[in-house]
Amino acid sequence: MPAEGGALLHSHGLSPTKQHAVVVPWPGQGHINPLLHLSRTLAAQYGFSITFVNLDYTHRLLLKSLHKEALVEQAQPSDPTSVAELDIKFVSVPDGIPVEASCTSNVPELSAGVVYSAPAFERLLTELRPRPTCIIADIFVGHTQDAANKLGIPCVAFWTQSASCFAAHVAAARGLFPSELEEGKLIESIAGAPPLRFKDLPGFLQAYKEPDFMFNFVTKPFTRLEEAHCVLMNSFAAMEGGALETLRQQMTGCRIYTIGPVLPLDFFSGKKLSNNGFNKIPGFWGEDYSCLEWLDAQKECSVLYVSFGSIALLTDEELQEFALGLEATGYPVLWVLRPGILEDGGRVSLPPGFQERTQGRVHIIDWAPQLHVLAHPSVGAFFTHAGWNSTLEGVSQGKPLLGFPYFADQMLNCRCIQDLWGNGLALERHGEGLLTRSIVESKACTVMSDAKLRETALLLRDGARRAIISGEQGSSTSDLHHFVESLSL
Structure with a gap:
């Protein structure tokens, strides 16, 4: 009722x-x-x-x-x-x-x-x-x-x-x-x-x-x-x-x-999103719009945006490897660590000294206004769980993608990103090529800097815009x- x-x-x-x-x-x-x-x-x-x-x-x-x-x-x-x-x-x-x-x-x-x-x-x-x-x-x-x-x-x-x-x-x-x-x-x-x-x-x-x-x-x-x-x-x-x-x-x-x-429709305009209600979605967690001010202070295409969506869970070991790998890239990072993201339900604990070493360069928040973030000119690439919404949102803004799948369709999406569409790379959760900080660093740097990935991502963006506008x-x-x-x- x-x-x-x-x-x-x-x-x-x-x-x-x-x-x-x-x-x-x-x-x-x-x-x-x-x-x-x-x-x-x-x-x-x-x-x-x-x-x-x-x-x-x-x-x-x-x-x-x-x-x-x-x-x-x-x-x-x-x-x-x-x-x-x-x-x-x-x-x-x-x-x-x-x-x-x-x-x-x-x-x-x-x-x-x-x-x-x-x-x-x-x-x-x-x-x-x-x-x-x-x-x-x-x-x-x-x-x-x-x-x-x-x-x-x-x-x-x-x-x-x-x-x-x-x-x-x-x-x-x-x-x-x-x-x-x-x-x-x-x-x-x-x-x-x-x-x-x-x-x-x-x-x-x-x-x-x-x-x-x-x-x-x-x-x-x-x-x-x-x-x-x-x-x-x-x-x-x-x-x-x-x-x-x-x-x-x-x-x-x-x-x-x-x-x-x-x-x-504003998402296909090529401009920053306004605060129009159409550009906001009610969420399970409060969106932290202050991160947009942090993005305003960064150079164009310099930031790696990291978010694994609303359902994916990480082990503490994965979290540690991510943190050290992201630190090693040297890029500015906007990282979403939502409440309850750890598999064991524990409290997020970052590597010793991580926050001091990355102060000002790695900005961590609970939840992001993702449409606004991806439309921001400072964001250069998207490190994602590769859920279909996030994939389409990254594609629509021409952002190269680095996928780390958790479940459902995400493994299939990662294979398409890397081996079919060619607009990004993928990390393995299980099996060969297990997650390490060096792999995170290498692939994150590639999606931020590789000209071919960026060119393909921009072509897909243009296809999305033609379909809609x-x-x-x-x-x-x-x-x-x-x-x-x-x-x-």
Whole structure:
């Protein structure tokens, strides 16, 4: 049921023809972000009314940030493009997760919460007024299709990851994983991906021989995509055209629209981001905007930005090697060390003397306004866990990437960064080439200085901009128009 005080942004009356979209993310920061960007675009450019449905657990985490954002918007002069003026309301549904739980990195527990929320979500749909005209749901929230079928509402499947990762999930769901999965053989049949080792596959798919809860959770929705109105994919043709073409040929009963990178329009302008509400996303942790002042004092393209996202965990040994490797580069570093980043839940402890030796050169914060940081001219490269949002954000700003994958799609993204797109390098978490301070130093210096990596990164940036800011000629902008038209039909 809607959480008390859930409607945090202004709401307006609906005309008889106005679309009312119920938007449902999987409960992780990296899944919430693109759907919130999309919701704002649909509300601002197409007049949609949006009901954004979180689990109780994530709603509680986001509530303070949402209130703060709304207050900031209300304190500014009236602006017809203000986020606070959009017809977006936030509600939540029960998830069975204890109030005192701390599970932002516990993917199985969050996914179990998604399953638990199904009956409450269906009740919410029947009570919303005006009646929803469509559901736009993360593919991993599979119960939304059941509710849509029962109530006769079109359900749109939103894919937050890459096209090649989508292809891997389709193959797993259809039982088509190739014979190359035998020990030691490379997998060459995943559309849009370079030859892959077993450990490069999306993490939850690696249980295909002995399916578990998470394998079934992430693959079952792919057996039902033909029931969906369409699939919206957060990618773009210039980056993943081959994979997208193959998918459309293989899935003739499923319309696929590519509308990415799903980010604020200002992010493609080539300028620093303003404090416009469109350029801010409510997060699980407070964003430290003071880091932008530190960036202002650095030289152009001189800073290595380091952030491993909202879920990845590090061992203390990895943290020590990172610290000493980053110190050895000699570059200015903006490093995000969020609360709870260590696997054992312990307190972050940096090497003896590290902070004294790097004072003024290594700036450490809990959480960054990442869009603003990546758009800053002082940032030269991005050291990332290679989640798809972070990958697209770095690509859209032409930043060479250094990937250190943790789970899910990140291993596959790292292989594409290094061996397919050529816009960066990757570190190994397990196996050969284990993480050491010397490897961190060497690869970090390369992504900061290599002219070929930077040239390729800038070409990908230009492809992203053409997809988004070229009016109806842009591939992603055109697909978004066609998607909205399909709902009207």
